[in-house]
Amino acid sequence: MPYTTTHVLVAIIAIELFREYFFKNNKKFPRYYILIAAIAGVFPDIEYLIRMSYHERFFLHSLFVPLIFALLGLFALRLKINSKYLGKKHMNLSFVLFIFAAGSLIHLGLDAIFVETLMPFYPISEYAIGFELVSKIKSNYQELVLPIVDALLLFFWIMWMQFKLKIDDYF
Numbered sequence: 001m002p003y004t005t006t007h008v009l010v011a012i013i014a015i016e017l018f019r020e021y022f023f024k025n026n027k028k029f030p031r032y033y034i035l036i037a038a039i040a041g042v043f044p045d046i047e048y049l050i051r052m053s054y055h056e057r058f059f060l061h062s063l064f065v066p067l068i069f070a071l072l073g074l075f076a077l078r079l080k081i082n083s084k085y086l087g088k089k090h091m092n093l094s095f096v097l098f099i100f101a102a103g104s105l106i107h108l109g110l111d112a113i114f115v116e117t118l119m120p121f122y123p124i125s126e127y128a129i130g131f132e133l134v135s136k137i138k139s140n141y142q143e144l145v146l147p148i149v150d151a152l153l154l155f156f157w158i159m160w161m162q163f164k165l166k167i168d169d170y171f
């Protein structure tokens with residue numbers, strides 16, 4: 001499976017690009033959202049802690065997880081539900097739930113693209129998909145794929161922070 005760092009990097013880059021192109025105004029977009037995206041991006045792998053196996057992927061790796069988060073987000077949005085704690089930090093509960101929906105969806109996509117087969121409709125169906133891209137590469141190079149992907153993502157993130165965000169504003 002892709003490394004945890006890959007999941008985190010893709011999630012934070014995705015939310016950062018989202019902020020850049022849809023929010024523009026930095027002040028209205030608390031940096032806590034980036035942290036939440038990082039957590040959301042690894043969230044489905046929590047089930048490994050419970051099952052103690054890297055080869056089993058069940059409910060948390062199904063499409064129901066992003067769907068449930070998205071529905072809860074819509075629910076919170078419609079009923080204007082927010083928690084005091086989040087409100088104090090200028091955050092919004094529905095947006096946090098949407099980040100979890102997007103983060104877990106991206107996670108499933110990455111798992112499927114790189115090595116794993118997923119059961120997107122588990123437990124309703126055990127139908128499995130997965131492109132297993134790594135296995136299609138010459139075996140000598142296979143173990144290089146994931147570190148190279150990570151290196152490129154990290155490089156992009158560092159350049160982004162340096163030149164686009166001006167790192168001083170960031171912390």
Ligand SMILES: [Zn+2]
Nearest residue numbers: 001044045111
């Ligand atoms: Zn996973």
